[in-house]
Amino acid sequence: MVTNLGNKIRSAAHGIMIGASVLLAAGTQASADTNIAGKKVVFVPIAMGISLTEGWARRMREHADMHGYTLDVRDAAFNTGSMAELLAKAISEKPDVLVVHNPTVQLLARQIKQAESEGIKVLQINLQSNQPSAAFVGANWERIGREIAEDIVKECGAGSGKSGKVSIVPGQLTAADSVIMNEAAFKVFEAHSEIEVVSNQASDWEPEKARQITATVLQQHPDLCAVFGHWDVHTMGAGNAVKDAGLADDVLVYATGGGDNVACDAVEDNVLDRVWSYDADGQGRDAGTMVDLLLQGAAGADGAMMSVESPMKIIKSGESYDPGLCWKM
């Protein structure tokens, strides 16, 4: 009898728990019903076909599918002229949100301002323009530049027994990341007179140009201590120049990047030594979430730009190397 009563109580408790779970699940679903289905989002990246933008688009599409809004990707294929045209066309279509990947701080500033004045919310992803807009999701370039410079000071500066010579290989001198990282890095280096920047030449994001610049610099400065490349893809050219010169053990090659498996492969191949990854996969999810919020009417206090900073993952060669820090498409 007692056992029967116990069983009944247990069954009733289970029933209540299941019912509560169903109610909770329904409640969760209800809160996900954001009423943003049918809205339109246009994403204009510098180029598709690279892991960074493909990774973002993949995660943003997941959000679009989940909530029933559309995400159109307009590929500028590294052509800044066509990027401005694609953006002009996107603005004329009056989407609800425009996601823009700025090649330089100035190029799309006027169009971002125009889009915002026409009521289109602009989300800038990873590379910021001079023109503020509704939101920004991306890396904190000041932090990356500063942290890499501080690491270089630690490895090449006073007491390290190294020359203190550093070669910087930016992508483009007017690109937001290069401008901010260089500013932050030089600020650190200025406080350490033993650090000498022997070269600061842009590679136009091309690995072969980065290789040629680095091969030439290494010839003039065989005691070079570190190379600081602003993007892992072009820095692989620089890393190959270091490796071909037989200096892989002497010259540290630093890079930043989206942290896909290619970055880990390069670290395993001794082409890159240290990569500050802003985790493009995570950024894609952040961007998707931000788009959801913008479509629901979220806005910064007093019209200020909302900002989401990407957490960093530092991929280092050596004993602490962890391939799990990289993601795969």
Added chain:
Amino acid sequence: MPRAGKRKGRLLEFVVMAVTVALVAAFSIAVDGFATLGNLQVILSNSASLVILSCGMAVVIISRGLDLSLIAVMVAGATTFSIFINADIPVLTALALTVAAMAMVGLVNAWLIAYVEIPAMLATLASAMFVTGLFRFAILRGEFLLLLSKSNPAVIFLSGEVAPGISTPVALMVAALIITWFLLRGSAAGRTIYAMGDNFQAARLTGLPVRTTTIVVYVFAAMAALCAGLVTSAASGVVDFRTVTNGTLLFEVILVVVLGGIPLRGGRGGVWNIIIGVALIAVLRNGMTLLNFTSQTQDVLKGLVLMVAIVADNYLNPRDTETDAVGDL
């Protein structure tokens, strides 16, 4: 060709040589590390792909043609070979298949020019677009970059040394120059190439095999482009399609040929002119990199050199009744 005209035509070579010698002297005095054997090796190694491409372009231009598909074929060839070796296909089989594929592009170019009689500039522009589009979207599925493992034996060979102090790119560069010299000076096709460049209609009317020679010219250019593509991608560890889309390398190749003293209207020039043209560009590029000039400043100076060369070419090789009647590119 009248003797006086020949002398006048060679004036540009002497001007370019004098400028190169002056630059070498100035850089040797002003730039630390310029006048060293190691830097000479870097200059040669960094110029290898430019020389090989210029061999292809020079032969085409001497025959009064123009090959705008050169860079597209270079990158497409490197892509084809890389895909094969990444798929663990034996190197020789991969090379044979790549050579056949790129020779086919050269054949199509030649067929369009010689048999369909489309102007060379338009035919090769169309084939460049077709090849780029086909490879990017059908073969690389939208990717811009294809990474090569530095541990692959073919990559190790192409970026390594054939003998102590002589890198494979430099050896291939010398081989390309010798083959070009033989084609132009030691073969019957070479005499026809000069005749075609001098006066295409006269060469045709005198019964010279202008159509089959056009095939030789464009297939040779495609092979040179393939060779340059293999050298570049093995060195930087990346096949980069932006080399085609940003277009600067194509203009650099034309710059080298024109600077060296090969007029765009064809009929004159040889291997020596290629060496002169590359020497100026290579010395200028190396010196400016050692001086830590930004890439934008480098572009401005190279553009200035091209303008001066074209003006000098126009002054030293003025159009006469014959060249005006036949037309120019």
